[in-house]
Amino acid sequence: xxxxxxxxxxxxxxxxxxxxxxxxxxxxxxxxxxxxxxxxxxxxxxxxxxxxxxxxxxxxxxxxxxxxxxxxxxxxxxxxxxxxxxxxxxxxxxxxxxxxxxxxxxxxxxxxxxxxxxxxxxxxxxxxxxxxxxxxxxxxxxxxxxxxxxxxxxxxxxxxxxxxxxxxxxxxxxxxxxxxxxxxxxxxxxxxxxxxxxxxxxxxxxxxxxxxxxxxxxxxxxxxxxxxxxxxxx
Amino acid sequence: xxxxxxxxxxxxxxxxxxxxxxxxxxxxxxxxxxxxxxxxxxxxxxxxxxxxxxxxxxxxxxxxxxxxxxxxxxxxxxxxxxxxxxxxxxxxxxxxxxxxxxxxxxxxxxxxxxxxxxxxxxxxxxxxxxxxxxxxxxxxxxxxxxxxxxxxxxxxxxxxxxxxxxxxxxxxxxxxxxxxxxxxxxxxxxxxxxxxxxxxxxxxxxxxxxxxxxxxxxxxxxxxxxxxxxxxxx
DNA sequence: AACCAACTGGGTACAGTGTTCGCAATATCT
DNA sequence: AGATATTGCGAACACTGTACCCAGTTGGTT
Numbered sequence: 001x002x003x004x005x006x007x008x009x010x011x012x013x014x015x016x017x018x019x020x021x022x023x024x025x026x027x028x029x030x031x032x033x034x035x036x037x038x039x040x041x042x043x044x045x046x047x048x049x050x051x052x053x054x055x056x057x058x059x060x061x062x063x064x065x066x067x068x069x070x071x072x073x074x075x076x077x078x079x080x081x082x083x084x085x086x087x088x089x090x091x092x093x094x095x096x097x098x099x100x101x102x103x104x105x106x107x108x109x110x111x112x113x114x115x116x117x118x119x120x121x122x123x124x125x126x127x128x129x130x131x132x133x134x135x136x137x138x139x140x141x142x143x144x145x146x147x148x149x150x151x152x153x154x155x156x157x158x159x160x161x162x163x164x165x166x167x168x169x170x171x172x173x174x175x176x177x178x179x180x181x182x183x184x185x186x187x188x189x190x191x192x193x194x195x196x197x198x199x200x201x202x203x204x205x206x207x208x209x210x211x212x213x214x215x216x217x218x219x220x221x222x223x224x225x226x227x228x229x230x231x232x233x234x
Numbered sequence: 235x236x237x238x239x240x241x242x243x244x245x246x247x248x249x250x251x252x253x254x255x256x257x258x259x260x261x262x263x264x265x266x267x268x269x270x271x272x273x274x275x276x277x278x279x280x281x282x283x284x285x286x287x288x289x290x291x292x293x294x295x296x297x298x299x300x301x302x303x304x305x306x307x308x309x310x311x312x313x314x315x316x317x318x319x320x321x322x323x324x325x326x327x328x329x330x331x332x333x334x335x336x337x338x339x340x341x342x343x344x345x346x347x348x349x350x351x352x353x354x355x356x357x358x359x360x361x362x363x364x365x366x367x368x369x370x371x372x373x374x375x376x377x378x379x380x381x382x383x384x385x386x387x388x389x390x391x392x393x394x395x396x397x398x399x400x401x402x403x404x405x406x407x408x409x410x411x412x413x414x415x416x417x418x419x420x421x422x423x424x425x426x427x428x429x430x431x432x433x434x435x436x437x438x439x440x441x442x443x444x445x446x447x448x449x450x451x452x453x454x455x456x457x458x459x460x461x462x463x464x465x466x467x468x
Numbered sequence: 469a470a471c472c473a474a475c476t477g478g479g480t481a482c483a484g485t486g487t488t489c490g491c492a493a494t495a496t497c498t
Numbered sequence: 499a500g501a502t503a504t505t506g507c508g509a510a511c512a513c514t515g516t517a518c519c520c521a522g523t524t525g526g527t528t
Contacts, residue, residue, distance in 0.1 A: 007420050015475025016523045042514065053478035055516075064515065111345075113398050119420060124430055131432035141440040149395075150388070150456035157391025158383075164347050186241055186353060196358055198365035206375040222384035229463025249504025250494045276485065287507040289487080298486065 005066045006119045011059075018059060020050055025060050026070035030106065033071065038108035041067070068112045073120025075106050080122065082129060088234065089227055091133045092147075096155050096223050103159040107167070110160050137234065147230050154226045162215050180210070239300045240353045245293075252293060254284055259294050260304035264340065267305065271401075272342035275301070302346045307354025309340050314356065316363060322468065323461055325367045326381075330389050330457050337393040341401070344394050371468065381464050388460045396449050414444070 002008050011018050028049040032041050043064060047054040061067050079098055084091040103109045117123065134144045165176060191200045208214055236242050245252050262283040266275050277298060281288040295301050313332055318325040337343045351357065368378045399410060425434045442448055 004420065012475060014473070014525055016477085018476065043516080044514080047478095055479075055518095056477050058516075059476055110394075113394060116399055124424065124433060128430045128433050131436065135432075141436045142442045145436065145440060145442055146452070146455050146459075149392075149452055150459045153391035153395060153456055154384070154388045154460070155391065156394055157387035157389065160344075160347060160390055160394060161383075161387060165350055186238065190358065196362045198369075199358060199362050202365065202375045202379065206379060208376045208379055218380070218383055221380050222387055225380075225384045225463035225467070226388070226460060227463070228466045229459040229461070232462045233459070246496095246504055248494095248496050248502070250496095250506085252505065277487085278485080281507095289489095289508075290506050292487075293505055293507095 004119065005061070005069055006121075008062075019052065020060065022060050022070055023074065024050060025057060025067060026074040029067050029071045030074060033108045034106060038111055041071075041108075043067075069118060069120065072109065072112055072118050073122045075102060075109060076118070076120070076122035076126050078102060078105075079126055079129075084129070084133065086136075088133050088137060089231065092151055092227060092230070093223060095130055095133070096151055099152070099155050100159050100219060103155075103163070107163045110156055110163060113156060143233075147234075150230065151226060154222060158219055158222060162219075165215075238353065239295070239303055240355075242296075253286065254294065256294050256304055257308065258284060259291060259301060260308040263301050263305045264308060267342045268340060272345055275305075275342075277301075303352060303354065306343065306346055306352050307356045309336060309343060310352070310354070310356035310360050312336060312339075313360055313363075318363070318367065320370070322367050322371060323465065326385060326461060326464070327457060329364055329367070330385055333386070333389050334393050334453060337389075337397070341397045344390055344397060347390060377467075381468075384464065385460060388456060392453055392456060396453075399449075 005022075010022055025046060028046045029041050032045055032049060043057055044054045046067070047057055050057075057067075061070070079102065082094070082098060084094065117127070130148055131144060134147070139147075190196055191203065208217065211217065239256075244256055259280060262280045263275050266279055266283060277291055278288045280301070281291055284291075291301075295304070313336065316328070316332060318328065351361070364382055365378060368381070373381075424430055425437065442451065445451065
């Protein structure tokens with residue numbers, strides 16, 4: 001049995017037709033993860049969602065990791081229909097924004113980044129689209145990869161931090177604003193210690209952490225910096 | 235009881251002296267996580283490591299999340315002693331490299347990035363040091379934060395991808411090289427489908443994914459690009 | 469038409485998880 | 499001395515992923 005799910009046939013030709021499909025499993029998992037978080041995605045709960053027995057899922061999938069892989073690729077399918085302009089900077093910006101928006105819609109997505117690329121059809125399609133950005137630019141494939149790696153590292157890292165913030169809100173029941181207040185009780189300890197003069201200045205002066213749209217602005221600014229960096233070598 | 239651990243006193247003045255300390259708990263957790271992965275860090279196992287009862291840990295900590303918070307701050311303590319030069323580009327580069335190296339030494343670290351900053355003493359000290367990079371540059375605090383946010387998003391994202399690769403190796407028992415071979419069995423399907431011409435070219439031509447030091451190079455190149463981007467506005 | 473191999477559905481069981489509750493022992497403060 | 503706060507910790511609860519069965523169903527071959 002091959003370890004990569006995409007190389008195993010979905011089902012054999014003999015016995016009874018399976019009641020569900022891999023896609024059904026993925027969609028059920030996504031529904032649960034979106035509503036109740038990635039930790040709520042258990043084999044038992046997916047099975048319940050599908051109205052089947054828990055261990056029946058192992059007919060569609062050989063490990064829970066496979067379910068996550070299927071979920072990841074299924075979500076990338078939401079990006080089908082993306083159209084690019086042919087201007088590299090605008091297109092890389094579009095790609096970065098779409099990736100971020102998808103991750104925000106499915107906050108569990110970055111957490112299953114296995115490093116090793118997802119080889120599902122939707123993920124392959126997205127890779128192809130991303131590479132097409134460099135079509136007329138006469139770059140080596142290694143240079144293309146370097147650009148995409150840098151961009152996606154930034155997007156992944158930013159989204160990760162952004163989602164950690166949200167996750168903390170859900171776990172603690174404190175919004176960012178409420179947390180800033182609580183932190184306000186701790187602030188004097190920091191300020192009064194005298195050990196952190198620059199941090200003190202940030203606590204007192206900085207405005208960006210308090211804005212409602214702070215995450216959008218941070219992303220936009222950071223993205224622009226990164227694209228500036230890529231532009232130097234293009 | 236305050237939800238943030240750093241605002242709770244470590245222990246009261248009345249009853250028996252506690253046998254261990256928060257630090258002991260953090261160190262035990264780190265030892266386990268380094269050896270057996272973050273999933274192996276359980277209250278029972280930490281307790282076993284300390285030679286105490288499982289639920290006794292709840293005298294030092296009120297939730298498992300607190301343990302992770304303690305572990306995160308303890309690890310940042312490894313960066314004490316870092317000395318900077320005063321030249322912003324070299325210093326940001328140093329900061330990025332140290333962060334990456336720390337994360338590679340403790341592969342579980344990025345996974346507990348709560349978004350919400352860790353407020354432990356070591357983390358505060360590191361923030362202070364990072365801000366000191368901009369000392370002579372006459373920037374607003376918001377501009378400093380924008381630069382640090384962009385840089386750390388890149389580092390976090392890169393390391394995340396890098397570690398996902400390692401984690402996949404551990405889980406599947408396949409090294410990157412072995413996995414590339416396995417993928418080689420799948421490659422023809424991709425190539426022969428004709429649907430992914432650019433991806434095909436990458437599979438055939440690209441060299442960077444095959445180099446042994448590919449992660450170091452990718453990081454170095456990406457970091458340079460990001461710093462180029464920051465330099466435009468400095 | 470008969471038979472067998474392949475396949476699906478699903479129950480049981482096992483070894484683990486975080487955390488609440490209650491209680492006895494102990495140290496400090498009044 | 500007595501009240502009070504604090505510690506250590508066992509028992510219990512409701513979860514988790516998945517290995518191992520076995521019965522029932524279907525397609526392909528004879």
